[in-house]
Amino acid sequence: MIKELNQKIQSRELSCLDLNKEYLAIIKEKNESLRAFLEVYEKEVLAQAEAVDKKVNRKKKIGLLEGIPYGLKDNVCLQGKRTSAGSRMLNNYQAVYDATVVKKLKEAGAIVMGKTNMDEFAMGSSTESSVFGPTKNPWDESRVPGGSSGGSAAAVAAEMVPWALGSDTGGSIRQPAGFCGVVGFKPTYGRVSRYGLIAMASSYDQIGPLAKTVEDVALIYQVIKGKDVKDNTTIEKSEADLEDNFSLKGKKIGIVKEFFDSEGLDKKVKTTVEKRIEFAKEQGVEIIEVKLDYFKHSLAVYYIMMTAEISSNLARMDGIRFGFNESLEKDAKAKDILDVYNFSREMALGPESKRRVILGTYVLSAGYYDAYYKKAQKIREIIKQEVKKVFEQVDVLISPTSPKPAFKLGEKISDPLQLYLEDIYTVGANVAMIPGISIPAGIVSEDGKDLPVGLQLLGRWWEDEKLLSFAKALEL
Amino acid sequence: MTNKIISREEVEKTAQLARLDLTEEEKDHFASDLNSTLDYFKSFSDVDGKVIEKVSINGLMENQLREDELLINNQEEQEEEKKRIKDSFPQANGDYLKVKSVL
Numbered sequence: 282m283i284k285e286l287n288q289k290i291q292s293r294e295l296s297c298l299d300l301n302k303e304y305l306a307i308i309k310e311k312n313e314s315l316r317a318f319l320e321v322y323e324k325e326v327l328a329q330a331e332a333v334d335k336k337v338n339r340k341k342k343i344g345l346l347e348g349i350p351y352g353l354k355d356n357v358c359l360q361g362k363r364t365s366a367g368s369r370m371l372n373n374y375q376a377v378y379d380a381t382v383v384k385k386l387k388e389a390g391a392i393v394m395g396k397t398n399m400d401e402f403a404m405g406s407s408t409e410s411s412v413f414g415p416t417k418n419p420w421d422e423s424r425v426p427g428g429s430s431g432g433s434a435a436a437v438a439a440e441m442v443p444w445a446l447g448s449d450t451g452g453s454i455r456q457p458a459g460f461c462g463v464v465g466f467k468p469t470y471g472r473v474s475r476y477g478l479i480a481m482a483s484s485y486d487q488i489g490p491l492a493k494t495v496e497d498v499a500l501i502y503q504v505i506k507g508k509d510v511k512d513n514t515t516i517e518k519s520e521a522d523l524e525d526n527f528s529l530k531g532k533k534i535g536i537v538k539e540f541f542d543s544e545g546l547d548k549k550v551k552t553t554v555e556k557r558i559e560f561a562k563e564q565g566v567e568i569i570e571v572k573l574d575y576f577k578h579s580l581a582v583y584y585i586m587m588t589a590e591i592s593s594n595l596a597r598m599d600g601i602r603f604g605f606n607e608s609l610e611k612d613a614k615a616k617d618i619l620d621v622y623n624f625s626r627e628m629a630l631g632p633e634s635k636r637r638v639i640l641g642t643y644v645l646s647a648g649y650y651d652a653y654y655k656k657a658q659k660i661r662e663i664i665k666q667e668v669k670k671v672f673e674q675v676d677v678l679i680s681p682t683s684p685k686p687a688f689k690l691g692e693k694i695s696d697p698l699q700l701y702l703e704d705i706y707t708v709g710a711n712v713a714m715i716p717g718i719s720i721p722a723g724i725v726s727e728d729g730k731d732l733p734v735g736l737q738l739l740g741r742w743w744e745d746e747k748l749l750s751f752a753k754a755l756e757l
Numbered sequence: 758m759t760n761k762i763i764s765r766e767e768v769e770k771t772a773q774l775a776r777l778d779l780t781e782e783e784k785d786h787f788a789s790d791l792n793s794t795l796d797y798f799k800s801f802s803d804v805d806g807k808v809i810e811k812v813s814i815n816g817l818m819e820n821q822l823r824e825d826e827l828l829i830n831n832q833e834e835q836e837e838e839k840k841r842i843k844d845s846f847p848q849a850n851g852d853y854l855k856v857k858s859v860l
Binding site: 360374375377378510511513516575578580581582584585592596599600601602603604605606608609615616617618619620621622623624626627630632635636638639640641642643646652653656657660663697698701 | 763767768771772774775776777778779780783786787790791793794795797798800801802804819821823828838841842844845846847848854856857858859860
């Protein structure tokens with residue numbers, strides 16, 4: 282799709298200005314009810330689009346992403362623009378610099394359409410914890426779009442933009458992509474710089490693209506990946522390019538039996554994914570049942586380490602250097618600096634953030650550290666070992682992205698544990714630091730409405746392009 | 758009914774450590790939420806975590822060192838960035854960040 286748009290702009294079949302105006306019109310029509318975008322930079326978008334048209338008119342060649350608008354999740358810094366991370370804490374915060382991914386995309390000529398809605402500080406699987414109100418699923422507005430990159434997924438699904446950036450700490454790109462029927466890709470940990478991403482859980486966070494096709498996602502990935510001195514978890518590591526003549530024949534795909542036997546897995550979701558596995562078999566793929574004994578502990582490992590890292594990362598949200606400061610509010614109560622910390626955080630952090638900060642502080646506190654955090658770290662290593670072994674047998678792993686299709690707004694808001702279980706298939710990739718992608722697998726009917734089902738593929742460390750080749754071959 | 762792992766008092770104490778002033782209602786809520794989550798964590802208490810070697814994954818988790826030096830060498834850029842950071846201070850006094858009394 283991006284390639285086609287690029288060709289149309291380059292050949293002047295479609296002006297870049299008209300293209301962007303079309304998207305802006307769709308946003309105007311749909312955003313009030315969907316709330317996928319928190320802010321849209323209409324003026325800047327149109328000015329940049331005109332500049333691209335001028336360049337084309339001068340017969341200059343433009344880059345693949347040049348002039349193509351995208352949605353930016355609101356936890357990624359865009360200099361001079363509000364970067365709220367969906368929180369009251371940063372409601373008045375303007376980013377003081379560009380994130381590395383934003384800088385790279387600016388250099389590639391991509392246009393930021395606006396900031397997309399998200400769960401507060403990326404904590405959630407439904408976008409309902411955003412202080413700005415929930416985003417709705419374009420397929421059925423009584424349902425959630427997933428999260429935390431729910432605004433990005435909904436914006437792409439509703440065709441408000443051809444693609445968007447999200448972040449994935451435990452499934453926050455893949456799960457909403459599945460719920461909204463789009464493609465969402467989380468690269469290997471260390472592939473994409475997180476400089477300028479508001480940190481949630483630093484040993485899990487990864488930035489990645491959401492788009493309509495695997496090809497688009499691959500294009501964007503090419504632009505944003507690479508070593509960045511400002512994020513020392515990134516490294517330079519070459520990989521084979523997306524194969525043009527990639528064939529599934531003779532390839533080995535693993536399935537984890539427990540994933541498909543799980544009680545929580547919706548029957549229709551199961552059947553839909555199994556159909557795609559049948560399709561893979563028809564293409565000559567060998568399906569191998571693999572055993573992952575420790576993988577099932579991923580969710581517990583994740584929730585312990587993630588909350589621990591959150592309690593540390595969110596410590597900077599104290600109203601002192603930036604963000605919400607209670608002592609400047611009307612009827613302020615704070616008398617000293619400790620009050621400012623306590624009251625600012627009490628007033629400006631939402632319930633989910635507080636819950637996780639407390640849990641994280643608890644698992645790190647003396648007396649509990651060994652039983653929780655240290656143990657979780659150890660099991661994370663065991664899981665990595667196990668995953669390494671499995672990938673000696675198979676090329677990729679296949680599973681549903683989520684146990685059920687998109688759930689209703691408000692359905693899980695009062696039961697955090699139920700909401701956490703949403704991540705059951707996706708967190709493993711973040712725990713093991715491997716790449717994962719969700720692609721549409723089919724459509725099921727729920728209360729008379731069509732809802733998309735996502736299929737997840739997980740690949741080996743650093744073999745992102747190979748994973749993308751598999752995803753492309755299994756695309757509907 | 759899940760076992761009580763964390764008491765309301767512990768929630769209170771932990772919140773204090775986390776610099777969070779909670780309402781009475783929140784304390785009740787969080788105590789119950791955290792108990793169900795901590796109960797779920799028990800699922801791996803029987804996992805033997807003794808045999809641990811760090812997994813070597815080509816390139817992942819290796820130390821990367823660099824000199825501690827300024828990345829922006831241009832004076833003007835430095836000043837601009839400084840100004841932007843100062844502009845986001847909730848309270849400032851000239852070049853200084855202003856805070857409420859510490860003691």
